Amino acid sequence: MWTGACASQIGTYMQILAQGWLIWEISKSPKLLALDPILQAIPIFLFSLVGGVLADRFERRHMLIFSQCVQMSVALVLTVLVGLHVVKVWHFLTGSFIAGFGQAFGGPAYSALIPTLVPKEDMPNAIALNSIQFNGAVMVGPALGGWALHSLGATWCFGLNTLSFLFPIVCLLMLKIRFLPEKTSESILGSMKQGIRFIRNQGAMQGLIVLGFCMTALAIPMRTFLPVFATNVFHRDSGTFATFLSVSGLGSVVGALAVAGLGNVKQKGRVALAMLMCLGAFITAFALSRSVALSCAMLFLSGAAMMAVFAMVVSLVQLAVTNEMRGRVISVYNLTFRGGMPVGNAVTGQLVSGFTAPKVVAANGILLVALGLYFLLVQRRVADL
Numbered sequence: 001m002w003t004g005a006c007a008s009q010i011g012t013y014m015q016i017l018a019q020g021w022l023i024w025e026i027s028k029s030p031k032l033l034a035l036d037p038i039l040q041a042i043p044i045f046l047f048s049l050v051g052g053v054l055a056d057r058f059e060r061r062h063m064l065i066f067s068q069c070v071q072m073s074v075a076l077v078l079t080v081l082v083g084l085h086v087v088k089v090w091h092f093l094t095g096s097f098i099a100g101f102g103q104a105f106g107g108p109a110y111s112a113l114i115p116t117l118v119p120k121e122d123m124p125n126a127i128a129l130n131s132i133q134f135n136g137a138v139m140v141g142p143a144l145g146g147w148a149l150h151s152l153g154a155t156w157c158f159g160l161n162t163l164s165f166l167f168p169i170v171c172l173l174m175l176k177i178r179f180l181p182e183k184t185s186e187s188i189l190g191s192m193k194q195g196i197r198f199i200r201n202q203g204a205m206q207g208l209i210v211l212g213f214c215m216t217a218l219a220i221p222m223r224t225f226l227p228v229f230a231t232n233v234f235h236r237d238s239g240t241f242a243t244f245l246s247v248s249g250l251g252s253v254v255g256a257l258a259v260a261g262l263g264n265v266k267q268k269g270r271v272a273l274a275m276l277m278c279l280g281a282f283i284t285a286f287a288l289s290r291s292v293a294l295s296c297a298m299l300f301l302s303g304a305a306m307m308a309v310f311a312m313v314v315s316l317v318q319l320a321v322t323n324e325m326r327g328r329v330i331s332v333y334n335l336t337f338r339g340g341m342p343v344g345n346a347v348t349g350q351l352v353s354g355f356t357a358p359k360v361v362a363a364n365g366i367l368l369v370a371l372g373l374y375f376l377l378v379q380r381r382v383a384d385l
Contacts, residue, residue: 018145034352
């Protein structure tokens with residue numbers, strides 16, 4: 001299953017590269033560049049909790065297949081529009097919204113399915129290894145996308161992404177693991193309330209969810225605005241943008257490997273917060289850099305720190321939840337984690353229009369350091385895990 005997911009992620013990042021570049025080329029608008037991931041995240045905001053309830057009630061494989069088919073259909077339509085040279089920015093924005101709808105139901109099902117494949121004691125390793133295949137895609141996808149964009153044209157980036165969704169669909173059909181939920185007469189709203197009550201009764205879980213929102217809101221905009229850095233700061237082309245994404249992805253793979261190598265390490269909370277502060281420092285250094293080489297080094301280090309803290313926080317959430325509540329709790333975490341992205345991108349996009357991308361991204365990095373210090377020294381529920 002992970003191999004199929006990796007293939008689809010490589011295709012997705014090829015499309016992300018081409019789509020971000022085309023939006024920037026067509027509009028030259030930082031606001032529209034930020035709006036694209038925002039629209040993809042809005043359906044996750046709206047439907048993720050419902051998706052979590054359904055993941056606890058239905059066969060999770062079927063939900064994942066539905067999600068993959070929705071995203072494949074979007075990629076196919078964009079392939080045709082780009083190939084015919086009739087694509088507009090609103091086509092990309094609409095496609096992102098529909099793809100986000102599919103992810104709202106696929107995300108909780110995928111996250112809830114992983115623990116059924118490995119023993120509980122191997123959970124941190126499994127989550128880290130799962131992060132490797134996704135972030136290996138971050139490294140390989142932009143590299144292939146950059147080559148395809150330069151050598152073959154943008155249409156190939158969207159077409160190859162369309163084909164890539166066939167791999168996870170086939171893998172899911174071959175998977176023998178089944179999730180058989182207990183029958184319940186409770187309403188969807190009642191099941192959602194159960195998940196929220198579970199979180200409220202777990203003190204550290206509330207801190208993890210708040211941390212998940214804040215760290216994505218402050219960290220992800222750096223990647224979103226890499227096209228602005230490539231063109232406006234370094235005065236380069238899409239090749240530099242692809243290089244930035246690939247280096248960041250390589251760092252993410254290294255960070256995930258480090259987490260997997262640590263295994264079931266003690267004091268995960270403190271380690272995660274330390275890595276969060278390192279992430280903020282590296283993001284600030286990248287934003288202030290005016291050297292491509294130094295910027296690549298900071299992107300590598302920030303990618304490693306970002307994946308280390310993300311993987312460790314997710315493992316803490318997974319270890320704290322029971323299987324029958326997993327879909328609902330993970331959906332709440334995914335809602336806040338993914339919800340931080342549109343909020344962060346919207347605020348950063350607005351500020352970039354009034355100031356400059358380096359200043360705003362640097363401020364985000366400083367806030368990440370402050371966030372880590374707060375959870376480490378003041379609100380210590382996460383630090384004590």
